[in-house]
Amino acid sequence: MQSDPSQNRSPNPSQKSFGKTFGILAWLCLLFLLVLFFDDQLAQMSNPNSDVEHQLVNNIPTVTLKRNKAGHYVANGFINNQPVTFLLDTGATDVAIPQSVADRIGLTRGVKYSVNTANGRSTAFDTNLDSLELGAIHLTNVNASIVPGYMSNQILLGMSALKQLEFTQRGDQLTLKQY
Numbered sequence: 506m507q508s509d510p511s512q513n514r515s516p517n518p519s520q521k522s523f524g525k526t527f528g529i530l531a532w533l534c535l536l537f538l539l540v541l542f543f544d545d546q547l548a549q550m551s552n553p554n555s556d557v558e559h560q561l562v563n564n565i566p567t568v569t570l571k572r573n574k575a576g577h578y579v580a581n582g583f584i585n586n587q588p589v590t591f592l593l594d595t596g597a598t599d600v601a602i603p604q605s606v607a608d609r610i611g612l613t614r615g616v617k618y619s620v621n622t623a624n625g626r627s628t629a630f631d632t633n634l635d636s637l638e639l640g641a642i643h644l645t646n647v648n649a650s651i652v653p654g655y656m657s658n659q660i661l662l663g664m665s666a667l668k669q670l671e672f673t674q675r676g677d678q679l680t681l682k683q684y
């Protein structure tokens with residue numbers, strides 16, 4: 506009985522190298538796809554309001570926000586027609602804008618003053634927002650502060666804007682109405 510010589514051949518070195526390279530590439534592709542998938546999932550957990558739910562209820566602009574996994578209300582919006590991300594903060598007197606975001610959207614510094622923050626004393630500069638939009642809510646001429654020491658990409662949506670709205674929290678949702 507004779508054996509088939511093709512079954513006794515071992516792969517040559519170039520075939521082994523090709524197989525190893527292909528295996529590594531397959532794992533790298535899988536890893537890349539997992540990173541893309543979970544990055545999107547993490548972004549959604551951090552900002553569940555990237556597409557703000559809004560409507561007109563009896564001609565009243567109404568926005569409903571979902572709380573993120575950290576318990577905060579984070580939402581995408583616009584300042585002077587430039588896209589930004591807001592973090593609602595009823596403890597902030599003004600809308601507080603990091604210097605890097607202020608530079609990106611073209612805000613100018615006004616009068617310098619000192620502020621007390623959760624991280625201690627800091628310097629801020631007056632500025633004014635021509636427009637602020639959060640879904641169907643449109644505010645104009647809003648007082649704000651540029652805060653160079655605030656290292657974030659999120660803008661604190663403080664009481665200089667929120668005082669113009671009615672807000673109600675039920676469960677994990679916050680409803681904002683502009684009268």
